[in-house]
Amino acid sequence: MALQRCDVEKIAHLARLGLDEGDLPRITDALNSILGLVDQMQAVDTSGIEPLAHPLEASQRLRADVVTERNQREAYQAVAPATQDGLYLVPKVIE
Amino acid sequence: MHQLTLAEIARGLADKSFSSEELTRALLARIQQLDPQLNSFISVTEELALGQARAADARRAAGETGALLGAPIAHKDLFCTQGVRTSCGSRMLDNFEAPYDATVVARLAEAGMVTLGKTNMDEFAMGSANESSHYGPVKNPWNLEHVPGGSSGGSAAAVAARLLPAATGTDTGGSIRQPAALTNLTGLKPTYGRVSRWGMIAYASSLDQGGPMARTAEDCALLLQAMAGFDAKDSTSIDEPVADYSADLNASLQGLRIGLPKEYFGAGLDPRIAELVQASVKELEKLGAVVKEISLPNMQHAIPAYYVIAPAEASSNLSRFDGVRFGHRCDNPKDLTDLYKRSRGEGFGTEVQRRIMVGTYALSAGYYDAYYLQAQKIRRLIKNDFMAAFNDVDLILGPTTPNPAWKLGAKNSDPVAAYLEDVYTITANLAGLPGLSMPAGFVEGLPVGVQLLAPYFQEGRLLNVAHRYQQVTDWHTRAPNGF
Numbered sequence: 039m040a041l042q043r044c045d046v047e048k049i050a051h052l053a054r055l056g057l058d059e060g061d062l063p064r065i066t067d068a069l070n071s072i073l074g075l076v077d078q079m080q081a082v083d084t085s086g087i088e089p090l091a092h093p094l095e096a097s098q099r100l101r102a103d104v105v106t107e108r109n110q111r112e113a114y115q116a117v118a119p120a121t122q123d124g125l126y127l128v129p130k131v132i133e
Numbered sequence: 134m135h136q137l138t139l140a141e142i143a144r145g146l147a148d149k150s151f152s153s154e155e156l157t158r159a160l161l162a163r164i165q166q167l168d169p170q171l172n173s174f175i176s177v178t179e180e181l182a183l184g185q186a187r188a189a190d191a192r193r194a195a196g197e198t199g200a201l202l203g204a205p206i207a208h209k210d211l212f213c214t215q216g217v218r219t220s221c222g223s224r225m226l227d228n229f230e231a232p233y234d235a236t237v238v239a240r241l242a243e244a245g246m247v248t249l250g251k252t253n254m255d256e257f258a259m260g261s262a263n264e265s266s267h268y269g270p271v272k273n274p275w276n277l278e279h280v281p282g283g284s285s286g287g288s289a290a291a292v293a294a295r296l297l298p299a300a301t302g303t304d305t306g307g308s309i310r311q312p313a314a315l316t317n318l319t320g321l322k323p324t325y326g327r328v329s330r331w332g333m334i335a336y337a338s339s340l341d342q343g344g345p346m347a348r349t350a351e352d353c354a355l356l357l358q359a360m361a362g363f364d365a366k367d368s369t370s371i372d373e374p375v376a377d378y379s380a381d382l383n384a385s386l387q388g389l390r391i392g393l394p395k396e397y398f399g400a401g402l403d404p405r406i407a408e409l410v411q412a413s414v415k416e417l418e419k420l421g422a423v424v425k426e427i428s429l430p431n432m433q434h435a436i437p438a439y440y441v442i443a444p445a446e447a448s449s450n451l452s453r454f455d456g457v458r459f460g461h462r463c464d465n466p467k468d469l470t471d472l473y474k475r476s477r478g479e480g481f482g483t484e485v486q487r488r489i490m491v492g493t494y495a496l497s498a499g500y501y502d503a504y505y506l507q508a509q510k511i512r513r514l515i516k517n518d519f520m521a522a523f524n525d526v527d528l529i530l531g532p533t534t535p536n537p538a539w540k541l542g543a544k545n546s547d548p549v550a551a552y553l554e555d556v557y558t559i560t561a562n563l564a565g566l567p568g569l570s571m572p573a574g575f576v577e578g579l580p581v582g583v584q585l586l587a588p589y590f591q592e593g594r595l596l597n598v599a600h601r602y603q604q605v606t607d608w609h610t611r612a613p614n615g616f
Contacts, residue, residue, distance in 0.1 A: 046490070053448060053493040054455075054470070055486055056478030065487070068548055072440060072491050075549050079437045079507050082514070089509030090516060092339060093325045093565020094589065098368050113232040119462035126457050129466050 040070045134159045135295045136612070139352040142298060143200045146193065153193075153203030157186035157247050160205055164249065164296050167616065171272050173281075173291040175210045176218050177250040185247040192245060200355050200379075202245030207300040209288050210251040211258060212238050212343070213332040221334045222254040222266040222284075225460045225480030235332025236364045237301060237343050244359040249297055253287030256482045257451065258308055258336045260284050261551050262544065265484040270541055273316060274613040275579055279538040282312030288346050289316040294616040299347035299356055303333060305340045306439055307533075307558025310570035313346055314533035314582020317572045317611060319599060320346040321353045324589050325565035326371035328357075329364035337446035338369070340439075340562040349609055350571065350599035354378035357592060373590055381593040382600040387421035389598070390526040394429040397531030397557055406581050409574035410532050413583045413602065417530075420601055427522045427529070431514040435559045436552060438515070441495050441508035442563070447485075448492030454480060487548060516564040523588045528598060532557055533570040533582035561586055569595040572608040580608075 041049075046066045050057050057065060111124055120127035134156055137145065145151055161179055168174050182205075189203035208214060211221045213231035215238075220226045234242065242248065255265045263271040263286025273281040274294035281290040285302030289312035292300050302309040304322035313320025321344045328343045335341060345356035358379065363372040393414065398407055414424055456462040456476025463479055466472035481489070495504035522529060534554060544551040561568040566589060570582040587594045603609050 041494075049490045049494050049497070051474075052497065053489050054452075054473040054477055055481070055489060056471075056474030057486070058478075065490070068487055069490060069494075071547060071549050072487065072552075073494075075552065076437050076440050076491070076495075076504065079434060079441070079511060080503070082431075082434050082507070082511055084507060084510035084514065087510040087513055089506050090513035091509060092369070093512075093516065093563070094371065096326070096369070096371065101365075110232065114458075117229055117232060117459040119456065119459075128457055129468050129472055131469050 041066055041073065135163050137298060138349050139201070139204055139298045139347060139355050140349070142204050146203045147198065153186040153189040153247060154183065156203070157182050157205060157249070160249060160297050167294060167296060170277060171274060171290045171294055172269050173253055173271050173287040173294070173296065174207070174250045175220055175222070175253050175268050175287065178217055178248055181217065182247050182249050185242065189245045189247060199245055201241065201359055204246055205249050205297045206241055206246040207249050207252050207288065207291060207297055208238055209254050209285050209300065209302050211254060211303060211334040212301060213334070214238050214248065214251065217251065219251065219334070220267070222256040222268060223480065223482065223485070224267045225454050227267065227461065229459055233332060236329035236366060237333065237360050240359050252291055252300055255284035255286065257334070257447070257485050258284040258303060258305055259447070259484050259488055261307070261311060261554050262539070263287065263312070264541065264545065265482055267482060272541070273538050274616050275316065275538070278540055279579065280315070280541055282315035282538060284308040285346060286312050289313060289318055292318055292346055292348065293613060295612060299345060299352055301343060302346045303341055303343045304562065305336050305443060306562050307555045309344050309346055310533050310558050310568055310582070310584060311555065313570040315538040315580060317580035317609065318346055318348055319350050319353050319569065319571050319609060320344065321357060321569045321592065321595065322561060322567060323357065323361060323592050324371070324567045326369050327567070327590065327592065328360045329367040329370050331364055331366040335450040337443040338450060339446060340443060350596045350603055351379070351382060354382055354596045376593040378593050378596050381597050384597045385421060386417065386598060386601055389422040389528065391417060391422050391424045392427035392522055392526030392529045393424060394427050394432065394522070394529060394531055396429050396432045401556065402532060402535045403537065403576065405576045406532050406535070406537070409576070409581045410583055413573045414530065416602060416605055417598065420605065425526065427526060429518040429522060429560065431511065431518050432560055434511045435515055435563055436556060438508040438511040439559045439563060440491065440552060441504045442512065444488040444492035445495050445505050446492070448489045448496065451485070451489055484548065512563045515560050519564050519566060528594065529586040531584055533584040537576045537579035537581060557584060565589070567592045567595055569599055571599040571602060574608055
């Protein structure tokens with residue numbers, strides 16, 4: 039079940055990637071090649087095997103819900119493309 | 134001065150043969166002179182380096198000692214470095230000056246290390262040849278027509294060419310060990326959680342691990358000592374005591390049980406590499422090691438599983454690059470969706486886009502069980518293979534790569550061809566185990582690496598074995614012509 043061009047367009051939309059129309063055939067071929075490799079997994083019998091998410095099977099540590107950071111908004115916004123009054127600017131969302 | 138290892142530099146600085154500032158100036162001049170051939174640096178941080186060198190000299194004059202005080206280092210350009218561009222090899226972050234230091238950067242700076250610059254890398258660490266960088270490919274100093282490996286290819290080429298004695302790298306599927314092998318270096322990927330990932334730009338969070346790249350195991354021990362340890366800022370950091378790596382270097386290998394997985398010596402391995410690996414085994418036997426064949430039957434499934442897990446995690450991690458808070462933003466977006474799509478379409482290169490899409494697909498509704506869950510089950514099978522093997526042996530040994538460094542561009546047409554080069558390194562990331570690559574000879578003038586794998590948190594054992602091997606061999610001392 040190889041991916042078609044329309045599948046790739048859908049995936050690119052889900053990933054919010056703007057692709058050039060002209061690149062779509064090449065990208066479709068590359069993704070099908072990678073998925074061909076990945077599909078070798080389906081031949082492996084994994085019945086009764088629990089999935090492993092963390093190599094040491096550690097769970098995430100929790101910390102007390104208290105403020106630990108000082109405010110560094112100006113430092114962090116210095117690298118932003120567009121800000122105003124401490125807010126990030128984006129194109130108008132609501133007319 | 135450029136031929137000195139970190140251990141030799143430590144002695145030279147301690148007995149005042151030279152100052153850190155003198156050493157720093159000499160190496161900066163060397164980088165300026167030779168790096169145009171290699172393209173191993175994305176940024177050279179001359180001002181920062183000279184300031185740190187003077188500060189280190191002042192600390193030493195005030196009576197402070199320390200093996201790394203005043204010694205040079207470069208960081209792979211995905212370790213955030215305050216006030217310095219941290220590009221991750223991507224157009225997306227070409228304009229990004231990190232507002233803070235990664236824990237690894239901060240710890241090495243505290244130890245007194247001098248940052249000479251940020252090294253080139255595959256974009257977002259996705260690659261095995263250092264050809265996907267926005268800043269152009271890196272050349273292998275052993276043959277400028279060949280790749281240095283990746284994704285820590287800039288760190289590898291710079292250290293191999295004696296531009297500096299050591300650099301940091303990161304390893305998600307082999308990105309420290311494979312370029313180390315291809316450039317005649319010693320490189321160590323620690324146990325998952327041993328070195329803090331805080332401030333290390335994420336590719337695949339359950340696989341990524343930072344580590345040292347240098348010319349000797351002794352130098353890797355010095356670096357790991359400063360890099361390793363618990364960090365409350367990294368929620369996956371493991372709170373285990375850090376061993377004294379340098380103290381363990383000379384431990385005896387008498388009776389050490391080494392396993393050779395038969396799957397590592399099968400089809401696909403260059404027979405000339407197989408021969409060099411066997412020769413390294415003979416040396417270790419002379420040092421007292423006992424060798425037996427073992428089996429890791431699920432190794433063949435590692436690459437398919439990796440190319441689901443890593444892209445899936447990448448597609449999630451890289452969603453933060455949205456053109457809003459930092460990084461590349463497209464011109465004149467017409468609405469928010471257009472802003473996201475064009476910023477990401479323009480900012481990410483081909484290989485990064487591919488992996489984001491593979492990950493997005495694997496995690497999408499209806500495909501999750503067949504891809505992501507199946508890959509995680511295979512991940513457990515691979516871990517189980519190692520756990521069973523380590524009941525019988527102390528260490529696993531095999532080739533680091535199936536082939537020596539290939540020619541620039543040779544594997545660019547088919548992404549899968551390059552993926553297969555990571556066949557021997559990927560399993561350690563999936564299982565979270567520590568692994569080391571050390572120089573073991575040459576094929577047609579190109580370096581060959583031997584990989585050692587150990588149980589969790591036994592980095593000291595890996596460094597010990599590599600160090601003892603390096604006491605009776607001289608492969609690691611060979612320098613490329615012209616450097």
